Every structure is written in C-alpha cells, then in structure tokens.
Amino acid sequence: MASMFFSIVTLIAAIVSAAPQGPSARGWPTNVNRWPSIAQVEIRNPPGSWTHSCSATILRSNYVLSAAQCFSGYLFNPRNRRIRAGTAHSHYGGSLHYVARVYIHPLYRHHGMDGDITVVRLTEPLIYGPTIQQGRFITHGIKVPDNLPVRTVGWNFIWDSHFFSTLLETEVITVNNGVCAEGYLASSKPLPVTENMICADAINNNNSFCQGDPGSPLYFDDPIQGDIIMGIFSFNKGCPINNLPSVYTAVSPYINWAIDTAV
Numbered sequence: 068m069a070s071m072f073f074s075i076v077t078l079i080a081a082i083v084s085a086a087p088q089g090p091s092a093r094g095w096p097t098n099v100n101r102w103p104s105i106a107q108v109e110i111r112n113p114p115g116s117w118t119h120s121c122s123a124t125i126l127r128s129n130y131v132l133s134a135a136q137c138f139s140g141y142l143f144n145p146r147n148r149r150i151r152a153g154t155a156h157s158h159y160g161g162s163l164h165y166v167a168r169v170y171i172h173p174l175y176r177h178h179g180m181d182g183d184i185t186v187v188r189l190t191e192p193l194i195y196g197p198t199i200q201q202g203r204f205i206t207h208g209i210k211v212p213d214n215l216p217v218r219t220v221g222w223n224f225i226w227d228s229h230f231f232s233t234l235l236e237t238e239v240i241t242v243n244n245g246v247c248a249e250g251y252l253a254s255s256k257p258l259p260v261t262e263n264m265i266c267a268d269a270i271n272n273n274n275s276f277c278q279g280d281p282g283s284p285l286y287f288d289d290p291i292q293g294d295i296i297m298g299i300f301s302f303n304k305g306c307p308i309n310n311l312p313s314v315y316t317a318v319s320p321y322i323n324w325a326i327d328t329a330v
Contacts, residue, residue, distance in 0.1 A: 096235055105122060106122065107150065108137050108138075111148075121134060122222065122282040123137075124202045125199065125200065126202065126329050134281040135184055145169055149163055150165075153198040155233055155234035156233055162193070169187050170186040172185065178261065180259075180301050181263055184325070186325050186328040204295070204297075205296065205319045207320070216270070239268060239270060239313070247314070250311045265298040284298070298318055
C-alpha cells in the first residue's frame with residue numbers, strides 16, 4: 068500500500084518552484100492513458116437508458132472513490148449506478164462494472180457538503196492495463212497549501228457555455244480556504260467551506276471556467292511519484308456565476324477511512 072500514498076516533501080517544494088503555466092483554465096482534450104485512475108459514474112434513467120452522471124477514481128481493483136452526492140438521495144438504488152473505466156469518451160468504450168455496495172462517509176451532510184465522499188464496491192474487479200490503473204492518494208494529515216498549481220480532470224465540463232463530453236483537463240490553483248469560505252458565506256445561497264475541503268480557481272482570474280462533474284479528481288503532478296489525487300470535486304456556483312472558486316472534498320482527512328473501508 069505504500070505506493071498509493073504521497074508525502075509532504077515535494078508538495079512544499081512545488082510552492083517554491085512552480086509557476087502556473089498553460090492555457091489559463093481553458094480545458095483541453097486529454098487521453099485516458101494520461102489519467103488511467105479516472106472512471107465514469109453512469110446513472111440509469113427511468114426508461115432504462117444509461118447516461119454519464121459523475122466521475123470517480125480507482126481506489127483498488129474492486130473499489131472506486133467518488134462524491135457521496137452521486138450515490139445518495141431518496142430514490143437511490145445501487146442497481147441504477149455503474150462504473151465505466153478505460154475510455155476518454157463519455158458513455159461509450161472501455162469496460163463496464165456494476166455496483167455491489169456503497170459506503171457513504173458517516174458525516175456526509177452533517178455540515179453542508181462536508182464529508183462528500185463515498186467508497187463504492189464493484190461486483191467484479193477492474194482489469195488493470197494502460198488505461199485502467201489504481202490511483203495514488205495523498206497521505207492522511209497533509210493540508211494542501213495555498214497557491215499550488217494542480218490539475219482537474221473529468222467529463223461534462225463547460226467553458227464559455229460550450230459543453231464537452233470527452234475527457235478534459237485544465238490547470239487551476241488552490242485558493243486560501245478562509246477567503247473561499249467568506250465568499251461562499253456572502254453568496255445568495257450560503258454554503259460552509261470547512262477545513263475538510265480544498266478550493267481551487269482558474270489561473271490568472273480567467274472567468275470562463277466552470278465545472279460540471281461531481282467526483283472529478285484534483286491531481287498534483289509530482290515529478291517523482293506521478294499524479295497524486297488530493298481532492299474530488301464537490302460543488303461550485305456554476306455558470307455563469309464564476310467569481311467563486313470550485314470546492315473539492317479534501318482526500319487527506321478521509322483517506323484512512325477509505326482504505327479501511329475498501330477491504
């Protein structure tokens with residue numbers, strides 16, 4: 068299990084040396100070989116058709132990690148969710164895996180969107196290959212610093228009112244939680260931002276960015292250990308209200324619970 072985790076040393080070095088680069092929060096198409104730990108969550112609609120709903124990351128061969136909001140609700144039934152892995156295209160390609168059981172964090176919804184994280188057990192294990200791989204996760208107890216360049220990856224993104232259904236990535240930067248919390252509390256529909264969350268915003272204050280995929284991973288690109296999953300997308304104010312950062316569930320406070328659950 069040691070290979071799954073990431074320590075604080077390189078994270079601190081990144082604050083000192085890294086400068087934001089790339090296309091100012093304009094997402095670009097990417098390949099699933101580049102992000103093999105990401106998977107799609109699909110939902111079955113009443114007529115019986117399946118559509119893309121959320122994203123997830125691969126925790127073990129028979130477990131994925133996602134947002135609790137994607138696996139809850141009054142009418143939720145595990146039979147109406149499935150996982151698609153190994154493809155960059157929304158709703159086709161790759162391999163399909165059905166849901167056996169869902170473990171929502173016990174503190175979910177106790178305080179706003181705090182605890183928006185769930186472990187999902189699959190009926191059959193994923194088969195690892197170039198496009199399907201176990202993710203590497205941040206270690207418990209690490210607080211993600213401000214002004215850290217990170218990448219968010221997922222489907223169903225929107226830029227400038229254009230919808231994209233292929234896998235996209237973009238570079239964002241972490242925002243001070245206190246500043247982020249003040250903004251959300253002052254908004255028309257206040258939501259608490261807690262220490263168990265990460266705020267991230269478009270680089271260079273480009274206001275064309277918003278995101279639509281709960282459960283989408285937030286990666287830190289470590290030059291030694293590779294892409295480290297440190298957050299999963301939880302909420303924002305959406306388009307066109309774009310003066311507030313997106314908010315991610317921080318993985319670090321919950322990773323021990325997730326690993327202990329996925330047995």
